[in-house]
Amino acid sequence: MTDDLVPDDLWERVEPLLPAPPARRHRSPGRVRTPDRVALAGIVYVLRKEVAWRDVPAMLIGCSGVTSWRRLRDWTQAGAWPRLHQVFLTELRTAGKMEMDGCAIDGSPIRALKGGRGVGPSLVDRARPGSKHHLIVDPARTPLAVSPTGGNRHDVTELIPLLDAIPPVPGLRGRPRSRPKRLFADRGYDFDKSRRLLWKHGIKPVIARRGAPHGSGLGRTRWVVERTFAWFHQFKRLRIRYERRADLHQGLLELACSIICLRRLRKAF
Known part of the structure; x- marks a missing residue:
């Protein structure tokens, strides 16, 4: 399911733009952090299906909707989405599209x-x-x-x-x-x-x-x-x-822009 929502050609462009995970404050391992690709799959799932964050099927996606929402918040604050959009625009212009x-x-x-x-x-x-x-x-x-x-x-x-x-x-x-x-x-x-x-x-x-x-x-x-x-x-x-926060709604819009650009880029080759 993760590979369907976040294909390889999308993930290889997103991964370098995401902020590094926070360092552990204790020696004990604690709960294992959800991989970023799985959390992004939850974000894309909500973007496509129009479900509430709490209704994201954790057994299907691999993480809860709350975890995906927190990553969306963190990555939006880090400015990942406009940089991702710029990456795709650059590749489209390079390809003459x-x-x-x-x-x-x-x-x-x-x-x-x-x-x-x-x-x-x-x-x-x-x-x-x-x-x-x-x-x-x-x-x-x-x-x-x-x-x-x-x-x-x-x-x-x-x-x-x-x-x-x-x-x-x-x-x-x-x-x-x-x-x-x-x-x-x-x-x-x-x-x-x-x-x-x-x-x-x-x-x-x-x-x-x-x-x-x-x-x-x-x-x-x-x-x-x-x-x-x-x-x-x-x-x-x-x-x-549905988002009360304007920055999170803007982040979803910019992610949709990147996915649209990716679809156009696939047709360029």
């Missing part, structure tokens, strides 16, 4: 059943507690950066923070890329200020105009971000926000 000339950005609202930090009244769900995923992808549907906010946050407020969250991606000759040349967005980003900020960052804005009739053809370019959102929703834990 990533391009940043024209990227697309959008937001997707979800429900937040347990509240917590970064949760607000949803604008599309009768003001129920909700959150929103903001995502930017390249033309090949590769997730470059993702961030969660409250459900009442406007998409345009995360425009520049999401661009700044794109890590510098090496892999080819020249400087690492961290900025697209063009950015495609829907009418929710149609503000003069957002266009000025994009031009200031050296990015050409291609944003649909509010009030203009549909059929401009921009949807043929922007659909890639909607496709990536569909990939995210294949991870059932991300359809509804």
Whole structure:
């Protein structure tokens, strides 16, 4: 079961990024520490199956859900997930499967059943507690950066923070890329200020105009971000926000980004 949830090509990239286990404080051996790969399998199981941490089948996975949750907390605090995502982005660019000339950005609202930090009244769900995923992808549907906010946050407020969250991606000759040349967005980003900020960052804005009739053809370019959102929703834990802690929810989002990048990398060879 562990090998199915955490295959070798995923584990060989994750293992060097995990912090070293704490040193024992006593001479007695005590309880044997659960291997990191087994704990990661529990995290991936929850990400895929949308079960509570306490309901993780310990006999099937090899560890309890509480142990997996603690490793998720520790590894999130150590910054393992954004570094893992950057590793996969670098490999994709090296393999020629990533391009940043024209990227697309959008937001997707979800429900937040347990509240917590970064949760607000949803604008599309009768003001129920909700959150929103903001995502930017390249033309090949590769997730470059993702961030969660409250459900009442406007998409345009995360425009520049999401661009700044794109890590510098090496892999080819020249400087690492961290900025697209063009950015495609829907009418929710149609503000003069957002266009000025994009031009200031050296990015050409291609944003649909509010009030203009549909059929401009921009949807043929922007659909890639909607496709990536569909990939995210294949991870059932991300359809509804259950984590009260925003950093743990962000960690699960970044882990999902890495798994999506791994799937694309497998098709590159």
